[in-house]
Amino acid sequence: MGWAFYIARVDLAPSHVAETTYEIPLVITGDGFQFIGKDLKTKQKSISGVVETNYFGRERIWRITLEPIQEQEAAVLREFLASTADGQPFTFDARGTPDMPLAEMTVVRDDEGASEELFIKGLYGERMIQFGFDVREA
């Protein structure tokens, strides 16, 4: 279980008000929190093999995959993803809760667009949607 605080701005869910901060629970799959960070550095190597390194920092990026949810419950997630797509920094904790944060951090979206995958589940053909997105430590 994870969560995020964000400011709703576009694709508002029913009863949501623009420019209002909302908390959204994020149910992350078991392997849905993958670290894909990298170091920001350059290297030079002289003819004789001497290496100099310029280290500027590191990028901490996670790929988040949420458990599928029923389509009718997806409005809030779509609002969250649309509102944070513009680089809005938001508070994110992949493991804790607002009351008991475990790894709270400020992040921004790093993907080029959230993924949204449709499933048909069960005998009755329930339509389930699985969302995925990337966040980068701001």
Added chain:
Amino acid sequence: MRADPIQFALANEARSRRPRAVVQIEFDVASPYITSHDDIPNVPGDVLQGMLQRPSAISQRIIPDEGRSEIGSFTFTLVDKAQAFTIAMRSQLQTQGAGLRRRRVRLYLGAEGMDFSDFQLFQTQIVTRCLYSGGRYEVRCSDITRELQQEVFRPVSTTLRDSVSAFADIIPVYDTSRFHMVAHGTSYSDAPGQTVGYFRLGEEIIRYTGKTSDSFSGCTRGVHNTVAKGYAVDPVTPPDKRPKVEEFIYLEMPGPKLAYAVMTGIIYGTANVLPDHWHLGIDTAFVRLSDFTGIGPDLWDPTDDTAALVFRFVGLKQQSEGKAFLEKEIYLLLGCYSPVYSDGALGLRRRVALISDASPVATLTEREIVSLGELEHRYDLVHNDFRILWAYDPIAEDFIRETGWIDWDSADAHGKSKLLTYQFRGLDGQRATDATLAQRLDSIRDAYAAPPQTTDCTVLGSLNRLEVGDVVRLSVSSDVLRDFAGSAGDYNRSHEIQQKSYDFLSGDVALELFGSTARPGLFPPSDSVNASLPDDFYGAIGTPLTSVLTIVDGIVQAGTYNLTGHASLANAAAIYYYLGDLTFLDGVIINITENVMFQIRGFVTKNGDLVGTGDGQAGVSDPGTGAWDDTFAGNPGFIGNSRGWDGIRVDEVAGITGFHKVRTLPAELTKAKNDAFPSLELRVDGSTLLGLPTDLRGTGGAPGGRIVSQNDSVLAAGGAGGAGGAGFCLICRGFAYGASGSITLNGESTTAPAFITNGNIQMHPGAGGAGSPGSFLLLLDGNQLSFPIMAGKFSALTGTVTQSGNAMVDRSSTLTPNPVIADPIARPGNPHAGYADPAVISGHDYSNAALRIQYIPEPQVPEDDEDATPPAPADLVASHVQGGNSLTWTPPASDAYTVIEVWASIDNNRENATSAGEVKGSAYFHQLPLGGLRYYWIRARIDPEFGRLPLYSEWEPAGPTDGESSNIEAPGEHGEKPVDFTAVGKANGIKFSWALPSVSKMIGFVELFEHTSVSPFASATLAWSGYAVGLFLQKTDTTTRYYWLRLTRSGEVSVVEPVGDGLAAAASSVTAALAATAVPDNLSAGGGFPPPNPKTAVTGSTVVTPTGGTPGYTYAWAWLTGGTGITIDSPASATTTFRGTSFFDGTRMDGVARCTVTDSLSATAYADVTVHLGWTSIL
């Protein structure tokens, strides 16, 4: 090379760096600071944290042979997080009215953990463009030289208000408000020491000393080689259509001073400024004044504006930009360029001379080089054919003088290059000579006489301290680089950095390198001077060598001598002289200190040794006190940089193992004043040689790096720097090395101090910087002297830096106690030493770079600039023909002259010649009705435009006593003059006779001249004139006088006869003057009474008696007055009576009769008789 503080250098030069960057955009308030990271402490102002993305800078690119530089640039991108930058710029624009354009931008570099106050300023540039895309801004900047791209020298103008004469000293105009007067210093040739202004009216330049709102006063007319004229103004002409009065911009100063004034407006050393439109308005904070004042006394002596080459610009106008003016007109001629420093300031540096051997700031090996581009032999950049246009005429708007010069040594070896033409408006004929040009060209030839080489080189980011204009030595194996232009073996040659770029992200430092391949040949400045310096130059000051050396018959005897010099080469204590040829025997050892100059008025043969090793600038010691990161500069010398070995900074000591985490602690680089001995601008002024450098001593090195503990304690001072070599200057009239002669001016070597032990680690402080060699200046007095062979005879080595201990293989390392860990790689052994920085200078050979041989230019007298004169006519031939002389010649090209003037003289002396006529063509007939010998000279004349005086060619024939005779075959015979001139003395006179030529028998007159002396004829006076072949010239004495004859007609005269001395003549004798008396001289007679009438009255006789004269007298009576009715009875006799007849009594008749007596020589005398006749009246 940038000198970085220790703490910054430690971070910036580390192999593992965590760079940080900050860009400041300068506004009056709330200047934004844009950081690359958000962890930089104490960034001032409005901080935009972590938004800076990619700063990269490209320096200016210097192009020495064109005397210009391309403008450097700096670009950075930033992420507009939360529109912070957009908001900040909008706020500046809307609330402060301050836009981003042309804002000054500063790039600071630092490292993680470094306080912003320790960041180093890396670039200062000006915003030129701003682009936005995808949430990012890209800001592009240009360096400060862009500020120079402003128009300058656009003259202001008004119009003439009223008519003025050529003599008016007040010039009425409509508006003088934009005209300004300028204070002249001593360097001005026109109105020095005065505050004046100039304007142009028509083709006349006028100087004024005062003005009202609508007139100029105190005007001096026709200055700057123009002619004063009157100007008429039609009162009905509208004001803006009247004659234009335009400001005339005139500057005359030493080049560096002039450049500083044009940039800033400030006339150095005074409180005076230039008018606003004469300068670029650069803030003085952005001009490094010390570069200008310290450029060297041959280019500018700030204490004496007249001591160096003075640039003279007259009639400057409409320069498209100040940058081009400064670069092409001043810097190129000075042999300089203007570097842009990291703080944005503009400086002035000499171009690097003798680049292949110049003293480097760093040596680049395979260890520092990331990539090396192609080495190109730049055949296109060979320059050996020069053409210089100079002495600009602002009225004709063209150059008056042209000097061509070919470097045949270069042309023979590499082929003649494309003609390189320079134009120098500031070189004026009043100031400069061909010798000036030759010396200035030498600074270009240093680099371009042989094919230079260029290459691109990328080096490690730790060398981002390199700067444009620095000299680096490329030292790589022949596996990496091969060059047939150099010596065999590995490549080891100095190069100048002409452009540098630095990428903050990649760390790449890309360099454009330029190097020469050979020393240019030396050429004397002209062909015919045995000695440029007068004899009395030698021995005027200083100490006679005879008092300090044992000299027998011009030979210095073997022995060791110690000569003390002086810190200044100009000081008398540094000067030793000898008046004659001087030979130094083998076995002579002369030790010199400081600077020493030998002035030898003769030929020097050098067999002995002259040694000045380590006797120049002192090395500097580290006191071992102060803060751990204190540094101590060395003493900069004339040539040769110096840098010692690094020390060690202990960062951490592991308690149990005793491991030391350490970093190399940089030593101080001491930059010399020159990378190589520059070409000097020498000038002989009377008995003074100007332009000599004042100090040739080599650099004294700075201390080596310290050993500093982890607690910032100084554990050991760095080793002392070595002393530089002494400087030596030799001025002589010829120089040759003997078989055993040598001159050695080496720098002093250094060694590392003893190691210290910290914990269980032994560490050596760095050895001090080695002394660099002193320089040798050989000045040959006389351009017929041969160029001495110096190879192997002059030694100028830097000292060696001998460092004990094992140098760190990296800039940071872990030093291990021995023998705790066996790994030989991690434990290089004890004791340890700092890193071998590429800037360490040890054992370099500057025997070429520290040597300059120049011929002393002959003392030419600068001349006023003149318009180009026409070519002279040639082949004049004169011949006598009937009625005059016929002349023919070969004229110049028809469009090269206006007329040919013909001048004639009766003798072969052009001073006596008068104009005979003028013609456009190749022949002239000189009409001489009497004929006559003439001597002729002709010349071509141009009647110039612009109201100038006429221009004349040389004379033909050239010699003033080489006139072309009209009677070439037998000059001196004069068929047209009177001949057979004789004189015979007679009583009371001289009888002359002569014969006339056929022409003069028909026409003309004869003139007889007389003089009391035998010569000259010119003093004789005309005694007679007429047409005759003989003459009796009366004389009343027998004095001998001298006579000449000549014929004349219509102002034409023949040659006199005799040609030389006059013909002597005198009267043979002189008789008394003729006189006459009548006795009696009063006669009366009466008619009697009484009648018959008429009655006749007769007087008695009177007798005239002559005296003197020449017998053979004749008498002639006549009435002088009255005499009516009276008859002279014997009018032709000496004796006569007078009578009269009357019919009437009371009649009276009166008169005065005169007897004219004439002697045989026609002399006359007079005797008068009064006659009264009366008839008595009857009443």
